[in-house]
Amino acid sequence: MSQRILVWDVPTRVFHWLFALSFTGAYLTAETERYRDIHVVLGYTLLGLITFRLLWGFFGTHYAKFRSFWFKPSEIVAYSLSLLKGKPKHYVGHNPAGSVAIWLLITLGILSGVTGVILFQDIGGDVLEELHEVTSNAMLAVVFFHIAGVVVSSLMHRENLVRSMVTGFKSAEPNEGIRRSYRWLGVIMLVGVVAFWVDYPATGLATTSETVAKVGQHSHG
Numbered sequence: 275m276s277q278r279i280l281v282w283d284v285p286t287r288v289f290h291w292l293f294a295l296s297f298t299g300a301y302l303t304a305e306t307e308r309y310r311d312i313h314v315v316l317g318y319t320l321l322g323l324i325t326f327r328l329l330w331g332f333f334g335t336h337y338a339k340f341r342s343f344w345f346k347p348s349e350i351v352a353y354s355l356s357l358l359k360g361k362p363k364h365y366v367g368h369n370p371a372g373s374v375a376i377w378l379l380i381t382l383g384i385l386s387g388v389t390g391v392i393l394f395q396d397i398g399g400d401v402l403e404e405l406h407e408v409t410s411n412a413m414l415a416v417v418f419f420h421i422a423g424v425v426v427s428s429l430m431h432r433e434n435l436v437r438s439m440v441t442g443f444k445s446a447e448p449n450e451g452i453r454r455s456y457r458w459l460g461v462i463m464l465v466g467v468v469a470f471w472v473d474y475p476a477t478g479l480a481t482t483s484e485t486v487a488k489v490g491q492h493s494h495g
């Protein structure tokens with residue numbers, strides 16, 4: 275008999291919503307120089323969150339572990355076909371189609387973040403700038419695919435996946451749940467990220483070299 279069981283531990287949920295927020299914020303502040311500090315802080319946050327997630331994929335709880343959502347291409351095709359037929363197989367953790375979006379978001383997040391950090395050091399030029407833009411736009415496209423997938427899966431399985439990413443709970447067999455939520459680690463992550471946002475020194479400048487130039491001007495004048 276189905277019961278309310280814990281599926282997503284607290285660090286995975288904190289990661290998810292901070293990741294979503296940081297990407298959205300970084301994307302929205304990308305065009306104007308005025309918001310460059312915010313853009314850079316959120317880019318660093320994305321990279322920090324991904325570093326955590328890569329570790330948590332090995333040491334986290336059952337459904338957060340990479341091996342619980344590392345599917346063979348045949349499983350992805352079979353799931354997608356069953357979805358088209360309107361009879362998808364139910365997965366307690368991530369389903370095979372959803373896992374494709376997750377792997378893409380993590381990979382594109384790394385590419386976009388690393389190219390951003392290099393550009394911020396004033397190296398890389400036009401090619402890197404192009405790569406930074408392309409990977410970030412590709413990420414936005416995957417986000418739309420991801421949100422559409424969440425909505426479709428929620429409707430087909432008659433379960434509210436968004437709520438489960440907030441509360442951590444889903445309806446499944448009692449023995450399928452995880453036992454520990456690691457709330458303390460989620461709290462540390464949240465406090466750490468907020469402290470980083472608050473403490474990050476505002477330069478009001480676009481790039482590192484401009485900061486150096488401005489600091490130089492101040493010390494001479």
Ligand code: HEM
Binds near residue numbers: 338435
């Ligand atoms: C309002 C917007 C969003 C909603 C409602 C949402 C919802 C969800 C849900 C329900 C899941 C779990 C899917 C499952 O049951 O398999 C999930 C996973 C995930 N989402 Fe989102 N999402 C949103 C935005 C984003 C954005 C903007 C990003 C990245 C830029 C993102 C990245 C991820 C990742 C990486 C996972 C995997 C979580 C993990 O295992 O660590 N999501 N999302």
